[in-house]
Structure formats: structure tokens, C-alpha cells
Amino acid sequence: MDDILEILANDARVTPHEIAKMTRRKAADIKKAIKKYEDDGTIIKYKAVLDLDKTRGQSSFVRALIEVNITPQKDVGFDNVAERIYSFTEVTSCYLVSGAYDLLVIVEGANIHTVSNFVASKLSSMEGVQRTSTHFLLKKYKEDGQILKKVNSRKRLAISY
Amino acid sequence: MKIAKRVEQLAPSGIRAFFDLVLGMKDVISLGVGEPDFITPWQIREKAISSLEKGYTSYTSNKGMPELRREINTFLGQRYGLSYDYNEEILITVGVSEGLDLAFRAILNPGDKVLIHDPCYVSYAPVVTLAGGEAVMIKTDLSTGFKLTPKVIEAYCTKGVKALMINYPCNPTGTSYTKKELQAIAQIVHKHDLIVISDEVYDELTYDFDHTPFASLKGMKERTIYLNGFSKAYAMTGFRLGWAAGPAEIIAGMTKIHQYTMLCASITAQMAALEALKTGFKDIAIMKREYHRRRNYIVGALNDLGLPCHMPQGAFYVFPSIKKTGMKSMDFAKGLLQSQKVALVPGSAFGENLDDFIRISYASSYDNLKEAIARIKEYLKENRHGKKTKR
Known part of the structure; x- marks a missing residue:
């Protein structure tokens, strides 16, 4: 992966000027490269990674992983049904997977009822959907490579040879 | 009770007192550390634990x-x-x-x-x-x-x-x-x-x-x-x-x-x-890329601050000259610690003739390095006025 992408993927706040220093390139070139990545969709967007457990007081929500079995359609396979599903704003992620079911759909809602309602009224009744199995998420330990528990700071000496 | 002559004659470490000063202070940003800021990769720690269990x-x-x-x-x-x-x-x-x-x-x-x-x-x-x-x-x-x-x-x-x-x-x-x-x-x-x-x-x-x-x-x-x-x-x-x-x-x-x-x-x-x-090779690659970027950043930043610094080819240290400040390395380090809470190792720790240098370790997070550079900049500004009266 390009250095620029790796740096930004780890911390999107690093400025082009700083990236230029880290990679010993010109800031103008870095800006140009970033613009190109933004334009061609390599960089989709910049956002903060939140520990949503900590935002509970502000807005509670629940998350569920839903296994969905669907009937593939001629020519388009799973894509049409998948599109109908992922277009709902409640769906935060949607993956086609191998194995006992076809789509893994991640849904978020304000509470258990909104999610259940979504599954009952929107998802399971959709044409092409044969069966769903919903797992409510109880606790998050690690997400996107990030361990969510705040680890105690290490006991490294502040100064040593 | 007398200790052996050859031990007695070893150069006393004047740096010890400074190290103690650093260790006694809280909330210090440290650029004085001679070890990686990464933790031993988990599979290696896990192996040590399981060997004990067995x-x-x-x-x-x-x-x-x-x-x-x-x-x-x-x-x-x-x-x-x-x-x-x-x-x-x-x-x-x-x-x-x-x-x-x-x-x-x-x-x-x-x-x-x-x-x-x-x-x-x-x-x-x-x-x-x-x-x-x-x-x-x-x-x-x-x-x-x-x-x-x-x-x-x-x-x-x-x-x-x-x-x-x-x-x-x-x-x-x-x-x-x-x-x-x-x-x-x-x-x-x-x-x-x-x-x-x-x-x-x-x-x-x-x-x-x-x-x-x-x-x-x-x-x-x-x-x-x-x-x-x-x-x-x-x-x-x-x-x-x-x-x-x-x-x-x-x-x-x-x-x-x-x-x-x-x-x-x-x-x-x-x-x-x-x-x-x-199995450690993957972890080495990640650490190395990270250190490489930090090295480039810190060398660029120090030279920008007017502290001449050669581009080191390895390890996680840079060794800039502080000659321009007119300060001895220990005074520089003590002053920086007291006024800006940034710790580093004075060159004198490595020999009397290295009093014009400081050792900076970039085995510290990028955010820490950035903040430390800002504080060193502030410190240099403070001392630009002091210098004339001192000398």
C-alpha cells in the first residue's frame, strides 16, 4: 500500500505537510496524490472511530448480525437482493459470504424493537429472502483491528540508555 | 570499607541524578527512552506464558x-x-x-x-x-x-x-x-x-x-x-x-x-x-515502517527548528547539535525538562566531548513526537533571550 494511504488509514488527521516530512516528499505532491485518491474513490471518507458503548447516554442503540439465506436470481445472482437490502439506512454493513447462509447483514437500531421490526417487516418478507437468523450483539472487544478496552499505560522507564 | 580500585576508577555517572529527576516527574513526554515503544508481539508473549503453564x-x-x-x-x-x-x-x-x-x-x-x-x-x-x-x-x-x-x-x-x-x-x-x-x-x-x-x-x-x-x-x-x-x-x-x-x-x-x-x-x-x-517477521516489518516515518519526520522537524541533525541510517535515535543555543547539554536537558516537561538524554551522558549534542529517541508515538517538537520550539524561543545575558 502507498505510504500516504497507510498513514491516513491509521490517522486521518495527519496533514499533507506532516506526511511530506515522514516520507521525504514535497507537500504539494502529497496534496495532489491525496486529491487523486479522493477523486478515484480509493479514499472514500474520513471519520472518527468511536467506542459506541461510551455514547450510550447520548443515544442508545443496538446492533445485530443477521444471517440471510436468499434465492439467487438468473443472471444477477445475489446482487439484486443484496442491493435491496443494503439500501436500507438501518443496514451498516452487508457481505456476501460462503457457507451455510449467503448474506451477513449488520443492522443498527435505537433499541431491540426497531431492529426486530426491521427484520420482521422489511427483511424476512422481502422477495427472494428465504430465511433469516438474528444475533444481537452483546459486547464489542475489538473492531477493525482496534482493541476497544483502554489498556493501562505501560511501565516503560521514562528515560534509559 | 573500600571497593576495588578498578571499580572506583570507573567514570561516575553524573547522569544518574538527571535520570532520577526525570523518573520523579509526572506527565513528562519522554524522548529519552532506549527501548521500543511497541509491546512484545502477542504470539511471543503467549508462547512464554504457555511454556510456564507447561x-x-x-x-x-x-x-x-x-x-x-x-x-x-x-x-x-x-x-x-x-x-x-x-x-x-x-x-x-x-x-x-x-x-x-x-x-x-x-x-x-x-x-x-x-x-x-x-x-x-x-x-x-x-x-x-x-x-x-x-x-x-x-x-x-x-x-x-x-x-x-x-x-x-x-x-x-x-x-x-x-x-x-x-x-x-x-x-x-x-x-x-x-x-x-x-x-x-x-x-x-x-x-x-x-x-x-x-x-x-x-x-x-x-x-x-x-x-x-x-x-x-x-x-x-x-x-x-x-x-x-x-x-x-x-x-x-x-x-x-x-x-x-x-x-x-x-x-x-x-x-x-x-x-x-x-x-x-x-x-x-x-x-x-x-x-x-x-513468526516475528511480520511484526518487525510493521515496526520498521513506523520508525522509518518517524525518523524522517523528526529529522525534518529538528532541522526546521535550527538544530542541525544528520539523517541517521538506523536504530531509533537522532543526535542533533545544540551548539547554537550556547548551552551545555545537561543544562539544555534540565531546562527543557523543567520548563516544558520533555525528557531527553544529554550528549554528555555519552562522553565529555559530546556536550554540544542531545540524544532524542523516536521510539514514541507520532502524537508525542509532534507535541514534543512544539514544546522544544517553545523552549528554544524562551532561551533565545536568555542566551545573550548568560554569555
């Missing part, structure tokens, strides 16, 4: 576990095309520090001289002295990026010089050598029939070219004591594990001392090291 708590062979010696040899073969007899030519030590002590004690007769580049890691000269030898320091400076050159080494090759101590990438300067530069040094080594003690513990952290072990140079394996360890590459400083590879005769001598003084390295650390060699 009851591996005994002594090992004096030389270290045969499996570990064999794995080190395999690694050296794959990585550098080097091949040792792992039964006779490799010894597992308690860190490179023990390896150094053993090496000097094994080869030095009273009064034998050892050439050492200056600046260098703090233990080299004292360990030579304790082994009954005489440390001869070869001064290097910013103009050559603190590199030893064949010409300079040769000028020091007088009667009684038995060995050359070299450390690359170097703590505190980050200086390293290309294969070509090392070959030129090797010629002098050969000409003057020297033994080379090569501390290459930072070898995996070489950024601008491939690292070349001194022992891999033509004709050098039979006269090199090759020291390395797990501390820096695998972030395993606390495990205290290193190794020495060299001619069977010397390794046998070192093993004799080791078996009477240390017996063997910790079995837990050896188990962990075995895992590190097998």
Missing part, C-alpha cells in the same frame, strides 16, 4: 537451548547467507550486554587495547576496563555523520591494539554503514590482525539500505564476535536475551565465563525467542 521452568544447557541456537543459525543463513556450527559457535546470552562482557573478558589480556568509536553506547569502555583492557576512543563527528572511516581507524592501529568494537546502527547516533563502507573497514581489520566485536542489535531497524553483518564480509567471520539479540527487533527488552556467534575457540572461552557467572539465560525468554524467530 512447566518449562528449569535450567537449560549452558550454551542455551539447542533448538534456539539451531533456529538462530537457520535465520542467519536465510537472511544473510551466514552459516555457523550451532553447537560450537553460537552462545545464548542474557542480552547483548552480557555478550559484550563475555567477549572482552574472553579475549583481553591486561593492557590490551580496544578501539571504540565515540560517541558510542555507554557500557563499552567500562566493560573493556573491567576486563582489564584499555579502551581507546576514536572520535567521530557530525561532518561524517559520526562514521568511522578506514583512514581514521588505521591511524589508531598502534602497538597493543587487539580489537575493534563497532556498533551499527549505533546508539546514540543512529549511524550505520553500507556494505562498501564496511568492506573498506574490513581491509584495515585484516591488515592489522584485529578481532572485531560487532554489536548489531539494531540491525532490523536499518532504513536506507540493507544491513550487512560484519561477519558476512569476506574473511571476517573467523575474526568477528557477532553480537545480537531480541530486544530491539522484537520489542523484547525485558526478556533479556541475546546471542553471540563467532570462532569456536572464542565462543568456548565465553561459554566458560558464562557457565560460572550466569549458568544460562532464562528458559522462558528462550522459549519466547524461539517463537519470535519463527
